Amino acid sequence: MIRVHDTLSREKVEVIPREPGKLSIYVCGPTVYEVPHVGHGRAAVVFDVIRRYVEWSGVDVTFVSNVTDVEDKIIARAAKEGTSESEVAQRYEAAYWDVMDRLDVGRPDHLPRATEYIEPMIELIGDLVREGHAYVVEGQGVYFDVESYDPYGELSHRKLADLLGTAGGRVEVDERKRSPVDFALWKAAKEGEPAWDSPWGKGRPGWHIECSAMSLRLLGDGFDLHGGGDDLVFPHHENERAQAEGAGHAFARYWIHNGMVMVGSEKMAKSLGNFTTLADALDAHGPRAIRLAVLQTHYRKQMELGEKELTDAASAIRGLDNLARRARVAGIDPSGAQLDDAAVGSFRAHMDDDFGTPGAAAVIFDTARWANAAIDRDDRGEAATLLATVIELAGALGLELADGDGEEGDEEIDALVAQREEARARGDYAEADRIRDQLAQRGITLEDTPTGTIWHR
Numbered sequence: 028m029i030r031v032h033d034t035l036s037r038e039k040v041e042v043i044p045r046e047p048g049k050l051s052i053y054v055c056g057p058t059v060y061e062v063p064h065v066g067h068g069r070a071a072v073v074f075d076v077i078r079r080y081v082e083w084s085g086v087d088v089t090f091v092s093n094v095t096d097v098e099d100k101i102i103a104r105a106a107k108e109g110t111s112e113s114e115v116a117q118r119y120e121a122a123y124w125d126v127m128d129r130l131d132v133g134r135p136d137h138l139p140r141a142t143e144y145i146e147p148m149i150e151l152i153g154d155l156v157r158e159g160h161a162y163v164v165e166g167q168g169v170y171f172d173v174e175s176y177d178p179y180g181e182l183s184h185r186k187l188a189d190l191l192g193t194a195g196g197r198v199e200v201d202e203r204k205r206s207p208v209d210f211a212l213w214k215a216a217k218e219g220e221p222a223w224d225s226p227w228g229k230g231r232p233g234w235h236i237e238c239s240a241m242s243l244r245l246l247g248d249g250f251d252l253h254g255g256g257d258d259l260v261f262p263h264h265e266n267e268r269a270q271a272e273g274a275g276h277a278f279a280r281y282w283i284h285n286g287m288v289m290v291g292s293e294k295m296a297k298s299l300g301n302f303t304t305l306a307d308a309l310d311a312h313g314p315r316a317i318r319l320a321v322l323q324t325h326y327r328k329q330m331e332l333g334e335k336e337l338t339d340a341a342s343a344i345r346g347l348d349n350l351a352r353r354a355r356v357a358g359i360d361p362s363g364a365q366l367d368d369a370a371v372g373s374f375r376a377h378m379d380d381d382f383g384t385p386g387a388a389a390v391i392f393d394t395a396r397w398a399n400a401a402i403d404r405d406d407r408g409e410a411a412t413l414l415a416t417v418i419e420l421a422g423a424l425g426l427e428l429a430d431g432d433g434e435e436g437d438e439e440i441d442a443l444v445a446q447r448e449e450a451r452a453r454g455d456y457a458e459a460d461r462i463r464d465q466l467a468q469r470g471i472t473l474e475d476t477p478t479g480t481i482w483h484r
């Protein structure tokens with residue numbers, strides 16, 4: 028039984044899926060006009076882990092995440108580079124999936140691109156106009172009439188009166204809109220911009236209508252979970268909800284939002300110029316360190332994801348690998364071993380409670396410590412069970428252990444370690460130290476344990 032903190036009700040609630048045994052998830056994807064930074068990596072890992080865990084629990088997940096391939100920023104970039112919007116979108120979508128593949132983030136079951144769903148967007152806008160929730164401004168496009176939709180503000184816990192106060196205070200209020208908070212559903216074509224035919228003339232969809240139309244088209248009314256970064260709650264998700272419900276559709280049953288990646292006290296963002304690209308972080312620390320670092324903070328909280336967090340996580344991953352390596356060298360085979368029920372139960376309890384990954388990760392590291400202790404005392408059955416549990420639970424979060432089998436140079440290192448053991452056995456400590464130093468220069472550390480010497484990188 029999974030419980031989540033639902034942004035709309037502001038409470039932790041039990042997730043009761045629309046259909047038993049199935050969970051439908053929609054997560055807002057990237058606007059493809061830049062290379063992803065580590066903030067994108069966090070969001071992707073958060074929802075990848077949620078999807079994997081729910082599937083691991085035996086629930087059938089349908090996961091939809093979109094690509095926004097028509098938007099002001101893409102148009103601006105294309106103009107700046109003197110190229111087409113579709114060229115920009117294709118280039119940065121490819122860059123996005125390239126790093127997400129490296130990060131072991133699974134591809135969505137459906138990956139709708141906005142430009143492929145113009146027709147359902149036009150349909151939805153037409154429904155809103157008919158229902159009296161939208162109006163046409165000649166030469167401008169179609170706007171959503173916020174005051175016509177009573178629940179507006181519920182999701183982001185804002186009052187319309189406050190919003191009107193804020194919006195009215197800005198300089199650029201479009202006089203042709205009925206209210207400064209009304210937002211564009213359809214934007215009339217401007218010279219040189221991509222445009223599609225519609226009942227309101229040539230133009231393009233607003234950003235918010237994309238997600239309402241694509242989620243309803245692919246997952247149907249009343250789908251289960253809607254996710255995204257907490258910077259999307261307002262206005263994007265508030266607007267998505269108003270559009271879908273205003274047109275008579277039941278929308279998401281539960282809303283979950285991940286916290287931002289911060290640099291000092293600022294959000295990491297391209298516009299602030301304080302970002303680390305995800306590709307650079309992957310080059311420096313590898314996918315597993317990034318994944319673990321993300322999981323060590325609860326998804327709803329803000330977090331730093333810099334050098335320190337990634338270095339610490341990489342070191343923790345090496346600890347898990349060393350356990351797997353030790354077990355292999357000692358001839359302990361975890362495949363087919365029984366799992367430790369208590370550890371599995373504790374892991375589930377953490378994950379079922381609003382995807383409590385920090386607690387779940389702690390269970391994995393505790394179990395790894397006990398597995399090492401079992402190897403130390405040569406309790407092979409217990410060691411196999413605990414190691415199998417570590418492998419299973421880490422796998423549920425998308426982390427695989429590397430036991431070093433077949434790694435290049437390993438045989439040579441094994442041979443040097445054996446030579447050192449022989450040297451020690453015959454009392455030639457100078458030779459033993461020389462071999463230790465030689466290995467240390469190659470980044471190999473040795474650990475003398477009751478069952479022999481093990482090495483790690």
Ligand SMILES: [Zn+2]
Pocket residue numbers: 054055056238263267
């Ligand atoms: Zn969206």
